[in-house]
Amino acid sequence: MTNEKDKQLEAFRRDHSEDTPLTTNQGLKMAEDEFSLKAGERGPTLLEDFHFREKMTHFDHERIPERIVHARGYGAHGEFELYEDLSEYTKAKFLTDTSKKTPVFVRFSTVQGSKGSNDTVRDARGFATKFYTEEGNYDLVGNNIPVFFIQDAIKFPDLVHAVKPEPHNEIPQGGTAHDTFWDFFAQNPESTHMTMWTMSDRGIPKSFRTMEGFGVHTFRLVNAEGKSHFVKFHWKPLLGTHSLVWDEAQIIAGKNSDYNREDLYEAIDKGDYPEWELGFQILPEEDEFKFDFDILDPTKLWPEEEVPVKRVGKMTLNRNVDNVFAETEQVAFHPGHLVPGIDFSNDPLLQGRLFSYTDTQLSRLGGPNFHQLPINRPVCPFANNQRDGMHQTFVHKGQTAYHNNAINNNNPHTTPAEEGGFEHYHEKIDAHKVRARSESFKEHYSQAKMFYNSLSQPEKEHLRDAFAFELGKCKHDFVKENAVANINKVDKDLATQIAEKIGVDAPTTDEEVKSDKKSPALSMENTVKKLDTLSVAILVTEQSDEAKIKKLITTLADNKVNYKLVSEKAFKLGELKVSETFDTVHSTLFDGLIVLDVKTPLLPPVKDFIEAANRHFKTIGYDASVAKALEETAVDVTQPGIVEMSDDTNKYLDALVVQRHWDRKL
Numbered sequence: 298m299t300n301e302k303d304k305q306l307e308a309f310r311r312d313h314s315e316d317t318p319l320t321t322n323q324g325l326k327m328a329e330d331e332f333s334l335k336a337g338e339r340g341p342t343l344l345e346d347f348h349f350r351e352k353m354t355h356f357d358h359e360r361i362p363e364r365i366v367h368a369r370g371y372g373a374h375g376e377f378e379l380y381e382d383l384s385e386y387t388k389a390k391f392l393t394d395t396s397k398k399t400p401v402f403v404r405f406s407t408v409q410g411s412k413g414s415n416d417t418v419r420d421a422r423g424f425a426t427k428f429y430t431e432e433g434n435y436d437l438v439g440n441n442i443p444v445f446f447i448q449d450a451i452k453f454p455d456l457v458h459a460v461k462p463e464p465h466n467e468i469p470q471g472g473t474a475h476d477t478f479w480d481f482f483a484q485n486p487e488s489t490h491m492t493m494w495t496m497s498d499r500g501i502p503k504s505f506r507t508m509e510g511f512g513v514h515t516f517r518l519v520n521a522e523g524k525s526h527f528v529k530f531h532w533k534p535l536l537g538t539h540s541l542v543w544d545e546a547q548i549i550a551g552k553n554s555d556y557n558r559e560d561l562y563e564a565i566d567k568g569d570y571p572e573w574e575l576g577f578q579i580l581p582e583e584d585e586f587k588f589d590f591d592i593l594d595p596t597k598l599w600p601e602e603e604v605p606v607k608r609v610g611k612m613t614l615n616r617n618v619d620n621v622f623a624e625t626e627q628v629a630f631h632p633g634h635l636v637p638g639i640d641f642s643n644d645p646l647l648q649g650r651l652f653s654y655t656d657t658q659l660s661r662l663g664g665p666n667f668h669q670l671p672i673n674r675p676v677c678p679f680a681n682n683q684r685d686g687m688h689q690t691f692v693h694k695g696q697t698a699y700h701n702n703a704i705n706n707n708n709p710h711t712t713p714a715e716e717g718g719f720e721h722y723h724e725k726i727d728a729h730k731v732r733a734r735s736e737s738f739k740e741h742y743s744q745a746k747m748f749y750n751s752l753s754q755p756e757k758e759h760l761r762d763a764f765a766f767e768l769g770k771c772k773h774d775f776v777k778e779n780a781v782a783n784i785n786k787v788d789k790d791l792a793t794q795i796a797e798k799i800g801v802d803a804p805t806t807d808e809e810v811k812s813d814k815k816s817p818a819l820s821m822e823n824t825v826k827k828l829d830t831l832s833v834a835i836l837v838t839e840q841s842d843e844a845k846i847k848k849l850i851t852t853l854a855d856n857k858v859n860y861k862l863v864s865e866k867a868f869k870l871g872e873l874k875v876s877e878t879f880d881t882v883h884s885t886l887f888d889g890l891i892v893l894d895v896k897t898p899l900l901p902p903v904k905d906f907i908e909a910a911n912r913h914f915k916t917i918g919y920d921a922s923v924a925k926a927l928e929e930t931a932v933d934v935t936q937p938g939i940v941e942m943s944d945d946t947n948k949y950l951d952a953l954v955v956q957r958h959w960d961r962k963l
C-alpha cells in the first residue's frame with residue numbers, strides 16, 4: 298500500500314478471485330444463477346423468483362446521470378511532493394511540509410461530449426485534481442486552457458446550452474462545429490480569447506500526459522500571519538505540451554476512440570508514470586491594479602514573462618483505478634473544497650462555481666452523502682452535525698446532533714484559526730448591491746491578439762484551418778459572417794483568410810487590435826521535447842532479419858522509446874512476436890515510423906500507413922533497402938524528418954525527438 302488514501306480504499310475493495318460463493322445481497326448462497334424460476338421448463342417465470350428480481354432490479358439501476366459537462370473522463374491516483382516550504386505565502390500544510398507526500402486523484406476530461414464520445418475531439422480538456430491532505434480535501438478543478446469563455450457564472454447555463462449538441466437534433470457529438478456555438482461566440486465577445494485557444498492545437502492534445510493544466514481563476518494564498526497574495530495555479534507536464542494534427546485526430550477517432558484514456562492507462566500500467574510540476578504565479582496584493590486587465594477577469598491570463606511561474610512541487614500519477622465507476626465516475630470535485638491557507642478571489646465566475654458543484658452531485662450521485670463514497674472521503678477525520686439522508690453509511694452514535702450543546706461537551710467542536718480551523722480571508726468590502734459587469738472586464742480582444750501573435754507560423758495555420766472547419770459547418774451564413782466580424786476585431790488578416798475559406802465576404806472595416814505583444818510561453822513550439830515514452834511503429838515482413846530488429850529495439854528501449862512491430866499479418870519471427878497488423882493499428886497511433894521491410898508493390902493500407910505519417914509531419918526512418926518502395930508513396934526522402942538510418946538508430950532518434958517536422962513540404 299502506497300499512501301493514506303490507498304490504505305483507506307483497501308477497506309472497501311472487494312476481490313472475488315479466491316473461492317467465492319455467489320450469494321444474493323442478503324448473503325444467501327444460490328444453487329443456480331442461469332435459469333429463472335418457472336412454472337415448468339417451458340412455462341412463465343414466477344414472481345416468487347426473488348433472485349431474478351434482485352439481480353434484474355440492480356441491473357436496471359446501474360447507470361447514474363452523466364456529468365452535465367465533462368461527462369467523458371478518465372482518472373488515476375498519484376502523489377504530490379513539495380519542493381520547498383511555502384510558508385511565506387501559505388499556511389496550507391501540504392504546501393509547507395516538504396517531508397510529506399500528499400495522495401492525489403486526477404480526472405481528465407473532454408467538455409462537450411457525452412460519456413461515450415470520442416477522445417480526440419476538438420474541445421477544451423478538464424484537469425481536476427483532488428489532494429487528500431491531512432487538513433481535508435483540496436480540489437484544484439482546472440482545464441488545459443488558462444482562460445474561460447465567460448466572465449460571470451450566471452452565463453454558464455447559456456454557454457453550455459450553446460456548446461452542447463443542439464436540442465432539436467442532438468448533433469454534433471463531441472465538437473463545436475455547429476451554429477449555436479458560433480452564434481454564442483459572435484454574440485458574447487468575452488468568449489473570443491478562449492475560443493482562440495480551443496481552435497489552436499491546444500484543443501486536440503496528443504495525450505493527457507502532454508497537457509498543461511491551469512486553475513484559471515485568480516485565487517489567494519494566505520499565510521499564518523493572515524497576509525494574502527493572489528495566485529494563479531499551473532500544471533506543467535514534464536514531457537512537454539504536445540498536440541495532434543486535425544486530420545490525424547479525426548482518423549484516430551475512428552481507429553481508437555479511447556486513444557487518450559488508453560494512453561494514460563497503459564503508461565501507468567507500464568510504469569511510465571506521468572509527471573507534472575505544480576506552478577504558482579504569485580502576485581502581492583499591492584500589485585492588483587498593475588495590469589491593463591482586471592486580475593479578477595477569468596478571460597485573462599497573466600503573461601508568464603511578466604509574472605514568472607514558480608515551480609513548487611511535482612505530481613506523479615502512479616496507480617490506475619481498480620474500478621472506473623467506483624472511482625472515476627463517482628469522484629466529486631468542487632472548487633470550494635479548500636484547506637486553510639488557500640482562499641477565493643472575487644472572480645464572479647469562481648464565485649458562481651462555488652454553488653454549482655455540490656448542487657450537481659445531488660442529482661448525479663443521488664443525495665447529500667456523496668462525500669462518504671470511498672473515493673471522496675478525506676483521509677483525515679471528519680465530523681459534524683449533518684445527519685441521515687439518502688445513502689447514509691455511517692452509524693452516528695449519541696443523543697446530540699446540534700451545536701451548541703452541553704450534553705456532549707459541545708462536540709463536535711469548532712477549532713480556532715490558530716489551531717488549524719478554516720477562517721475566510723478578512724477582505725474588506727464596501728459596495729452597492731448591483732447586477733453589473735465591471736468596466737475593467739469590458740475589453741475582450743487584446744489577449745486574444747497576444748495569443749495569436751505568440752503562435753508559430755504552423756500553429757497560426759492550424760488555428761485558421763480549425764476555424765474554417767468549425768465555422769464552415771454552420772448552416773446559417775449570418776452566423777458565419779458574425780463570427781468572422783468578431784475575429785476581425787482580433788486580426789484582420791486571420792478573419793480574411795477564414796472568410797475566404799468558408800465563402801463569406803471578407804471584412805472591410807479596420808477594427809483589429811494594434812499590438813505586437815507576444816508571450817513566448819503560449820506557443821507549443823517552445824515546449825520541452827523528450828524521447829521518453831514516444832512510440833514508434835516498425836514495419837517488418839516475415840523475411841526481416843531478426844538480429845537487426847533486435848538491435849534496433851534494444852536501442853529504442855535504451856532511449857525509453859516504445860515500439861510495436863507491424864506487418865500484414867501476425868507471426869513469430871524467431872523470438873520476436875509481430876502482433877500488430879495493418880488491420881489493427883495505423884500510423885496515427887504512433888509518434889514515428891520506421892520502415893525496415895515492406896512487400897512491394899505496396900498494398901493500399903501500407904501506403905496509407907506511410908503516407909499518413911508523412912502528412913502528419915512525423916519522423917520516418919527507413920532502411921536503404923526500402924528506398925525504392927518509398928518511391929511508390931508521396932514521401933519525399935529529401936524532406937526534413939525523413940531519415941535513411943540503416944544501422945544508425947541515433948540518427949533516427951535525433952529526428953524523432955523533434956516530434957513534428959513542420960518545415961516538411963507536402
Ligand code: HDD
Nearest residue numbers: 364366367404423424425439440450453513649653654657
Ligand atoms: Fe466546471 C465540472 C472545470 C466553470 C459547473 N468543471 C467540471 C470539471 C472540470 C471543470 C475539470 C469536471 C470535474 C470532474 O472531472 O469531475 N469549470 C471548470 C473550469 C471552469 C469551470 C476550469 C472555469 C474556470 N463549471 C464552471 C462554471 C460552472 C461549472 C462557471 C457553473 C456555475 N462544472 C460545473 C458542473 C460540473 C463541472 C456542472 C459538471 C459535473 C460536476 O461539476 O461535477 O457543476
